[in-house]
Every structure is written in C-alpha cells, then in structure tokens.
Amino acid sequence: MHTAKSLIALSAWLGLQLAASVCLCAAVADSTAVEQWGVFEVSLRGPAAGNPFLEVQFAAEFRRQNRVVRADGFYDGDGAYRLRFMPDAQGTWTYLTRSNRAELDGKAGEFTCGPPSKGNHGPVVVRNTWHFGYADGTPYFPVGTTCYAWVHQGDRLEEQTLATLRAAPFNKLRMCVFPKDYVYNKNEPPYYPFERTAAGANDLTRFNPRFFQHLEKRVKDLLELGIEADLILFHPYDRWGYKNMPADADDRYLRYLVSRLAAYRNVWWSLANEFDFMKEKTMSDWDRFFRIVQESDPYQRLRSIHNGAVLYDHGKPWVTHASIQGYDFDKARTWLETYRKPVIYDECQYEGNIPRRWGNISAQELVRRFWLGTAAGAYVGHGETYLDADDILWWSKGGVLHGESPKRIAFLRKIIEEGLAGGINPMNDKYPVAGLEGRYYLYYFDAHQPAEYEFDLVKGGPYKVDIIDPWQMTVTPVQGTFEGKLKVKLPARPHLAVRIRKAE
C-alpha cells in the first residue's frame, strides 16, 4: 500500500490521529477477547465495486499503554474486509481503523488479551545467536520437513498429510504459497492465487480470496499441530505465470500475503525456494522483497531465503537465519561465525529412490546428515521422495511417510531436547562436536570407529558419558563419572555419537 497514492492517504490519516483516538465507535471485531499470541480479527463491510485490491487502503493501529502496533487489513472478496492482529502482551488493547473509504475508516474498539492456552508458546524468534526459542521462553529446536505443494492437493490428501504430521517428529514445514509444476507435480491446483479467465490468463490485479482462505486454513491446521509454517513466497517451478510477474504485481502480492498471514504466530517467511534458479529476478528484486516483507510485517516473523546453486548473502540485515540447500557440513562453522545467525540446512537431499540425485539418498545417509549438521551447531531438514504409483511423493504433495529416517529424526530431536535449553554451539575438535564448554558435548563420529578416544574437556566435571547409536536409537551410559581428560572405551563401530554432560 505504499504507492505514491497511498502516501497521500497516509498523510491525511496521520492528521486525523488525535481526533480518532478519542472517538468511541461501535466495536466491529468478531470477538472481544483473545489469548496472547492468538489472532484478533476485525471484520468490516466495504466497497465491492471497482477493484478493491488496488483502490482501497485499510489498516489499523493497535494500542496498549504506550505501545502502538500498526497492521494492514485486506480485502477478502464479496465486500468483506478483514484485519488480523496478534497481541503479544496480555491486557486491554484498543484499536482504530483507517481507510480511504468511509465504511472502513475510524472504526475503533477494544479487546482483552488473556493468557495463552496450553501449547501456545508464542512465535519462534532467534535466540542465543545460533538458535531459536518460543516467545514464552520455551526452547524451540527446528526439525523440519518439506511438502512443497501440499496445500494444492485437495482436502482429502491434505487431511491425510495433517494426520501424518500429527504422528511425525517435525515441528517445521517448508511449503510453497504458489502451486508447483515439476516432475511428479503436474496436477492443477484446486485454487489459483489470482482471478483467471477460462483460457487461463491471470488478472494479477485481483487476488482470489478462496485461494488465500484455503492457505490460511492449512497454516492454522499446522499451528494446531505445533508446526511452524515456513512459507515459500516465490519459486521457479511454475507454468501459470507466478514466477515472472511484473514488479508491481510481485510487491502487491507480498503485501497482501503479509496482511493476511502475518498474524498467525507459526508463520515464517522464506522468500524463495532456489531463488537463483528464478532467472527472471535480480538480486535487487530479492533485496526489495525482503524489505517489503520487513516493513509490512508488524511482528517481524523469521525471514530467510533458500538457494539453488548460489548463496544469497545471509549477512544482510533483513535475513534472520540462513536457509541452506547443501550438505557440506564443514561449512557450517564458517557460516555460523560469519553470519552470527542460526543456520538451517533446510534441504540436504531427500530420503527416497527417484532417479534424481537430490531425491534418492538412503535413510542411513539422511540420518547421518542430521547428525553431522547437529554436531556442527546447525539444524537440518527432512524430505522424502519414494516413487509412488500415483506420484504422491511426500516432499511435494504430502500424504504418508514411507521412510526409515523419521523415527531416527524423532530420536535425535529427543536427544537435542534433553540437551541445553539454549541450544548447542559449534565447538572445535577432531570430530564434529557441538555443545557448551564444561557443560555439554555432543560428538558424532560418522564413518570413524575408534575403539577408545580421549576427550580433552575443560576442567570442571565430573562428567557423565553416553554412547548413542543414532540408527539403533539406543543410549548406553558409560559406567562411572569422568574429569577433564576422559579416556573412554568405544564400541569400534561407525556412525555412533557420544554425549558428555556435566553430572548434576
């Protein structure tokens, strides 16, 4: 909404602020109470004629004591206007709408923000440089999976995907906003993001509210499962024209999406999948997209961008964490030290058996990569690509999981969650190890199989030692406690991990 025209509207709006703040208008909200980090929604009727997506500005300011948060509303079709807001503090909030249309302007109200319900820990934010946490202080260690186009498969398959996720170890899901056209992904989506003619021509000036309503429903479904929705805003695998829209359509799309979705606390913004494979976009386009999201989002949700062959500069200030396609875990240390941000290997190839090289690593190899990434102080993401008679591959369409890695990833997640609440940092030794000096060490020995190893830890112990088999999913305590230099007998088998914790 920050076109030249809207700047004029904004100036007028600012002039009305003082008067508006004392105006007592009728409440227009769907409810007058909301939990902390929940979504408070304002619904209004407004103009349906012309092109509301282009012509109507609609926003509101939310206030609690001295805090003011501005959020944009959006047109939801059929004369319906909505505005969503996530209160981040308990107590009484007031709001006042502003619009260039009288029906939407100057509407004020208030609501009470109460305590969060069970399982609501607030949004995930970056914490301790290289890690994440929920807003209420609960640790959050990302263990993601990938279902790029799952929201474009129709309700039956989508419900099955949700049922699978309910029983799976994943707490983050990479998913595209736009439909996908790629191998094993040739089906038409049930909904399109823009109005279309029968011949398939897009009207890029008119969003399709049903598309976004459906997307939101799925984001809320994930929220209820405790899963972060890592929304991919652009991607190159497209036959409908979404990868090469003109700049004004791109920018309008970003603002519309943010206005609809930012209030959901489980939303993350992933600017692109394989941004560098989108030859229609330049680096300055990507920078602009980041800044648009950054300035539009009242909550500063996590922002990242995923690479194909070329890395984006994750040091740029609007990037909250590095989202990496790759599996060179030796680079994690450099990136962690350079960016001083969390690093997620969101795509390190997938467990599966398709001919494509990125989609046929063994379960053993994917589990190995999870451990390598973890022991590098980074995070790793899952995907699965087993051939299917109906082309339903988890990595894109969802459905059910067939692989052997998820239960081992669940085991690793448990190990991580039993570890330090603040996360484990990259450390320096001959084998991959992450932890916190004097407190916690998680070694992964990969193809190495020493019969014994002398762990040269800082003075401080005593330490307890566990030998972990990531594939067998066993934790075997080593008898006794250790100090400083720990010479530990090991099973002389490859692909084991060793956990060393300061004895309480």
Added chain:
Amino acid sequence: MHTAKSLIALSAWLGLQLAASVCLCAAVADSTAVEQWGVFEVSLRGPAAGNPFLEVQFAAEFRRQNRVVRADGFYDGDGAYRLRFMPDAQGTWTYLTRSNRAELDGKAGEFTCGPPSKGNHGPVVVRNTWHFGYADGTPYFPVGTTCYAWVHQGDRLEEQTLATLRAAPFNKLRMCVFPKDYVYNKNEPPYYPFERTAAGANDLTRFNPRFFQHLEKRVKDLLELGIEADLILFHPYDRWGYKNMPADADDRYLRYLVSRLAAYRNVWWSLANEFDFMKEKTMSDWDRFFRIVQESDPYQRLRSIHNGAVLYDHGKPWVTHASIQGYDFDKARTWLETYRKPVIYDECQYEGNIPRRWGNISAQELVRRFWLGTAAGAYVGHGETYLDADDILWWSKGGVLHGESPKRIAFLRKIIEEGLAGGINPMNDKYPVAGLEGRYYLYYFDAHQPAEYEFDLVKGGPYKVDIIDPWQMTVTPVQGTFEGKLKVKLPARPHLAVRIRKAE
C-alpha cells in the same frame, strides 16, 4: 657425485672415453647374462681406507648399438664396489667403468640380455595420461597399501608381512627408507642408515651398507611378489636425526640410494611422506631433491611427493603422478585435468579403530572411498590401523591384516582389470563415473539409491549392464542389451555400482 671436485674427475673421464671404448679388459660382472628388466651387477674391489663414500667416484656407461646409458656405482663396505644396471632391451650390451681410482677405472665387459622371465613385465610407467602400464604393455592399475616401517622390524615380522602380501590384493607398497618414530612405533630399527657411535651420534658421511643391503633384499622380495616398492625418501617422524640433516648429507643420501636401488624395476621414488610437515625443509629443498633423483636415475623411475596439509605443485615437470593425502574425491577431476598426470589418493585414512581420526574409518567407508576414487578416474591406497597388544599395526609395521576391506579391494581390482586395458578416465554425469565414451562406464552411486536411472550414453551400443554390490562382492547382469538411453531398474539400495560395457 656432482660436487665441484667430481666435475673435474668427470671432465678427465670424458677425455678418456674414446680410448676406453676399445680397451678389452677382464670381465668383472657377477654373470654374463641377464633377463630384460633384470639387474646386471658389476662387482669390483677398491679402496677401503679413508672415506670411500666421499672420496671415490665410480660409474659406468652401458652401450647397446647407438644407445648409451650411464649408471652410478656405489661403495658397499669392506672394499667392495658395486654397480647395478637394468637393461631395457634384449641383445648384447657392453660397459666400461670410470673412476678416480685405478682399481675401479676402465673395467670393460659385455653381457647378453635375454627375454624376461614369466611374470617380469618390466617397470611401470605412466601411460594414457592418467594411467600406468608395464613396459611390456601389460596394464598396471595401482592398488596400493601402506607399511611405512616394515623393513625396520626384524626378519621374523618382515617375513610375516611378505607372507601376508603374497595373499593380499595389493600391487604397490608405500614404505619408508628411514626408520620411523611415532605412535605405535617406538622400537629401534635393527639397522641404521649411517654409521653411529655407541652414544647414537650419526656420522652422516658414512653410510651403513648393511642397512641398505637389507633394504634392497626387501625391495627384491616385493619384486618377486609383483609389488611395486613406493620408496619414501624422507619423512617427519624421526628421533635419530634423519629429518634434519644438512643439505650436503641429504643430497649424498639421495645419490647413494639411487645408485643402489634404481636398477630394481619395481622401485618408485616418493620424495616424502607429508613433506610439508618437515619444517626443516623448504620448497626449494624439495625441488632440488626431485632434480637430483631425476638426474641420477638412469631409468626415470616414477617420482611423486605426498602431502600433509599442503599440496606440492604436482604440475612441476619432475613429478610423474600426483600422490595425494585426502579423501575429497570431487577434486580428482580438477587435478586430473590440471596436471594431466595420474592421481593416486595414496592416503585416504585407514581402516581401523585407533583414537586418531586418520586411523579409524570403517571397512565400509574405506571400500566406499576406493569406489569413489575409481569412479573419479583416480586410484586409491589402503592402510590398516587396528589396535594390537604388541603395537603391530599393519600401516606401519606390517604383520597380518585384520580388516574387512582387503577382500573388497581385491574384488574392485578384479573389476578394474576386467575393464579397459588403457584405464578408465573421468567422465561427467550426475553420479561419479569413469570410463571411455561409447565403450565402458563404471558408475558408483554412493549413498544414493535410485529405483531406476536413465543412463544417457552416446549412440553406439548395444550395451550390457551389470549391477555391482561392492560390499557383497556380487555382479548381477541386467537382462538384455541397451542402446543410447538406458533406463535401468536398480535395486534401490545405497552403495551400489553399475557397469556398462559395449556388447562385443
């Protein structure tokens, strides 16, 4: 022998050439017949007083038709002087000695070089840019192992090592000339290369002939087993003073060693193990050592140098092939294309269970690395480091093999030998593959497990396809023959190879 003083002697010697060539002196050789690529030896008595190692020059020219080959002789102690020569062509050879001492000078003779005996294929040379072959045209694919200090262990263990090698798949052995001081290697050697005082001081001007006689015996033992002796001339693991000799002692040592050993057709010169860990030497020292070996060796045996953390520039003209410590097989292609020489990953870590990271990879991992290297168009070397109550680890002392990799390496060697006589070259595909376009392809799928793959080969076929399990050591032919694009069903298990050959 190329000191200023010896240059004067050389000038005098050249002046005598014409006269000498018609002199008919008594034969002084140990025999008058030798097989092609065998060793013809001249023995003479000469001065034992003073320091013959410094004071006596002794060489000979060998002639057959228009060819002249000069070789240096050496002092073997107790007044014995020897000169060894490997004739590379059958027929009658004559020779004439030259020395600055009358007893050794002007001795002439002739001998007959007959056909090589069974199993004698001549020395190994570089062939087809990236490969090797015996001089008689027989293919030679290096499959090496490592017993750094095996010749310093005493006869009992050394004989056991030879017995092990007799049944093992290796046709090259990396071994140090000098004794070794390192973990698991603290024993004194039976022989020292230089005269020593009782207190252990070296007389670097006096070689110990018994040391070299013993070394030669072991090199000959390897020759009889068909094993190339990849002799390591310097190494950093030393407590006796051989790693930091002055330059004149280094140079004299190199010339003495070459004069004694170059005639054995299975000798390769490896200038160093981990040259860059020898902080006493500079790069110009290494260049000089190469040039000394190059100018002293009448046969131009293979020359390489093995790195620690920093690569020597294998592009330098005196390097015949790159000897690599490392296991990044993705780099092989670059090196092969840059150096245009064979690349041997002579040390890619060892199967074993010791605490050191380089000595505890699993058998599976070492076999995997052999296949990765082979499918990169390079060669790979073996080593084994299992803990032993008596500290007898194969990698250094020899003895017996305990591991699970050698029989799989034997299997791979068989696969390679069944392939192209000229060797298989690096190729370009999504998976590691080496071969020759239209004729032969050896793919290795590593952790990838496609259920099918379309091999896009050049037109030409028909091709036959085999699925190879490197660990189970099975070769399973795929039914039928294929043309051009081969869509092949694969077992969807990791760590398999696929061999594609043009049907005869």
